[in-house]
Amino acid sequence: MSLVNDALKKATLSSLAWKIFERGGSALVSLLVQIIMARLLAPEYFGALAIMLVLVNMGNIIVQSGLNTALVQAPRIDDGDCSTVFWLSLGISLVLCAVVFVCAPLVVEFYSMPEIVWPFRALGLLLIVNSFNAVQVAIVQRALEFKKVFNATIVSVFVSGVLGVGCAVSGWGLWSLVVQQLSCQFANCVVLALQVRWVPQFEFSFARAKALFSFGWRLLVSGLLDQGYQSLSDLVIGKQFSASSLGLVSQGKKYPQTIGSLLDGAIQPVMLSAVSRVQSDVSYAKRIVRRALKTSTFLVVPSMALFALVAEPLVRLLLGERWLPCVPFLQMYCFVYALLPIHTTNLQTLNGMGRSDLFLKLELVKKAYGVAILLFAAFVLGDVYAMVAGYVLSGIVSTFVNTWPSKRVLGYSYGEQLRDMAPAFALAAASAAVAWPIGLLALPDAATVALQAAVMAGAYMGLSKALKVEAMAYLLSTVKEMVSARRDAS
Numbered sequence: 001m002s003l004v005n006d007a008l009k010k011a012t013l014s015s016l017a018w019k020i021f022e023r024g025g026s027a028l029v030s031l032l033v034q035i036i037m038a039r040l041l042a043p044e045y046f047g048a049l050a051i052m053l054v055l056v057n058m059g060n061i062i063v064q065s066g067l068n069t070a071l072v073q074a075p076r077i078d079d080g081d082c083s084t085v086f087w088l089s090l091g092i093s094l095v096l097c098a099v100v101f102v103c104a105p106l107v108v109e110f111y112s113m114p115e116i117v118w119p120f121r122a123l124g125l126l127l128i129v130n131s132f133n134a135v136q137v138a139i140v141q142r143a144l145e146f147k148k149v150f151n152a153t154i155v156s157v158f159v160s161g162v163l164g165v166g167c168a169v170s171g172w173g174l175w176s177l178v179v180q181q182l183s184c185q186f187a188n189c190v191v192l193a194l195q196v197r198w199v200p201q202f203e204f205s206f207a208r209a210k211a212l213f214s215f216g217w218r219l220l221v222s223g224l225l226d227q228g229y230q231s232l233s234d235l236v237i238g239k240q241f242s243a244s245s246l247g248l249v250s251q252g253k254k255y256p257q258t259i260g261s262l263l264d265g266a267i268q269p270v271m272l273s274a275v276s277r278v279q280s281d282v283s284y285a286k287r288i289v290r291r292a293l294k295t296s297t298f299l300v301v302p303s304m305a306l307f308a309l310v311a312e313p314l315v316r317l318l319l320g321e322r323w324l325p326c327v328p329f330l331q332m333y334c335f336v337y338a339l340l341p342i343h344t345t346n347l348q349t350l351n352g353m354g355r356s357d358l359f360l361k362l363e364l365v366k367k368a369y370g371v372a373i374l375l376f377a378a379f380v381l382g383d384v385y386a387m388v389a390g391y392v393l394s395g396i397v398s399t400f401v402n403t404w405p406s407k408r409v410l411g412y413s414y415g416e417q418l419r420d421m422a423p424a425f426a427l428a429a430a431s432a433a434v435a436w437p438i439g440l441l442a443l444p445d446a447a448t449v450a451l452q453a454a455v456m457a458g459a460y461m462g463l464s465k466a467l468k469v470e471a472m473a474y475l476l477s478t479v480k481e482m483v484s485a486r487r488d489a490s
Contacts, residue, residue: 029154031258033161037176038319040168043247048113049177050250051238052120054231055107059096059127061223063089063134070212071138079201084208086135086200093131100124111238119178126185133189136196152191160184218360225363229370233387236378245384251319252329252388256307260337263299286410289349290420291474296341297424298471302460305428308334309435310452313445332388336395338425342417343395346402349410358405366401370394423469431459 038046067085071077104120140148164180172179237246307314308331315323315330350359373394377386403414435456439448464472 029157029161031255033157033164033180034254035318036165037168037180038251038323040165041173041176042244043251043323044243045174045177045247046250047238047243047246047248048116048119048174049181050234050246051107051111051113051243052116052123053181054234055100055120056123056126057231058224058227059093059100059124060130061220061227062096063093063127063131067212068134068138071135072142077142079198080203080205081208081212082135082139082198083201083203084205085138085212086131087204088209089131089134090128093127097124097127100127111243113243116174119174122178123181125182129182129185129189133192135200136192136198139196139198140192148192148195151195152188155191156184156186156188159187218357222360222363225367229367229374232371232374233378233391236374237384237387240378240382241384248323248326249329249384249388251323252326253333255330256304256333256337259303259307260300260340263296263303285349286412289345289406289410289412290416293341293345293417294420294471295475296345297421298464298469298475300341301338301421301424302428302431302456304334304338305432306435306453306456309432309439309456310449313439313448317445317449328385329388332392336391339395339399342399342421343402346406346417349406349412355405355409358409362401362405366394366398369397423464423467423471427460427463427467427469430463431456434459 067088071081071085101121101124104117104124108114108117108120137149160180160183163183164176167176167179170176234246234250237249311327311330311334312324315327319326347359347362350362370390373390374387377383377390400414403412403417406417407413435452438452438455441448443451461472463469
């Protein structure tokens with residue numbers, strides 16, 4: 001068992017390195033592209049895109065049907081399983097694309113935005129594109145070959161960025177955002193397909209589809225609940241308030257989400273694959289999960305604290321004065337995404353341990369109170385700021401809900417998880433307090449951001465070293481092992 005665990009650790013570290021490179025490279029390029037496009041386009045264009053993507057993203061959840069995760073989690077798969085998932089995903093995507101085309105006029109009429117009918121129809125093509133590489137992504141994730149995902153992501157982000165910015169400069173308006181979305185997914189699909197030596201066979205098994213769907217249907221429902229909940233605010237804001245308000249909210253959410261997903265999202269997919277391989281060894285699985293939570297929290301929490309601290313000068317510097325109203329939204333979402341590690345770690349653990357039944361139960365509970373809070377803020381309080389604050393409240397409550405099954409499945413209680421996360425939160429708060437007075441000096445925005453970032457980073461790392469925080473020591477040793485793993489792999 002020791003040799004197996006050592007081999008798994010090496011594979012996991014190598015995969016983690018490539019996942020970090022993929023997330024980091026794509027996040028940096030994406031943020032640069034978004035900054036340029038935000039300067040070129042008005043907030044209402046981003047609001048219109050958010051409304052269209054709500055329905056398209058819901059369709060993507062249905063297209064994948066949880067089956068790609070089922071392929072990752074299943075103990076053994078063959079070409080028959082992969083081909084069955086491919087044809088099922090493709091068939092569903094064609095039906096949904098036709099539904100989007102037919103129903104687009106009804107949606108845009110509801111929002112009184114007739115100019116988005118054809119952009120909306122064009123975005124429906126994303127469903128077909130995504131169905132093509134659903135299996136390839138599962139194969140790569142199952143084999144921990146994240147270098148291939150890195151290659152596909154970097155190429156797609158670069159290509160789509162060039163095309164999107166070029167269209168925006170040429171005055172294409174909303175269509176420039178549509179072109180960016182389509183070209184990103186298409187390029188990602190092509191590059192990944194060129195690397196994964198798998199092609200679908202003309203084979204479809206109802207028995208295999210049923211077996212995979214017995215696991216995947218819960219993830220499908222959970223995914224629809226989560227995507228629907230995340231998107232509900234976009235739909236309500238777009239109708240109850242305005243597309244411009246929605247653009248400000250979506251822009252305020254985008255940057256914390258990108259940073260949080262960069263750091264936490266590099267760890268969680270690798271952890272899912274690792275836990276899936278050691279489901280029978282509960283104690284070893286718990287060690288993997290604890291390390292993932294500690295490492296992710298140590299990185300995500302100070303990043304969100306810093307982002308909230310420099311929000312106003314950073315937005316003014318990068319996006320311009322017209323985007324300053326998004327600053328309160330950005331700061332609230334920073335807190336939401338500071339809690340991301342505890343949510344994703346526990347949910348990915350359930351998937352990795354094959355407990356999608358518990359995953360679904362949690363989603364039903366969370367969405368029940370989440371929707372109630374959201375609708376109360378929108379229709380009783382009638383305030384868009386209260387709506388985003390509702391996500392903060394829901395996020396706090398959800399930390400209790402998401403950790404409840406982990407004690408039963410892994411013996412990892414809520415109290416243990418809080419103790420593992422506490423150092424990062426305490427040190428981030430102390431470091432932000434040290435850097436905060438710099439904002440009172442009335443320096444140029446660039447100098448304010450640079451100084452606060454440097455002071456807070458120095459304070460955080462210095463305090464972590466002085467107090468001998470376990471997560472920092474583990475992170476440094478992990479970086480060394482990742483470098484070694486990369487050398488061995490090459």
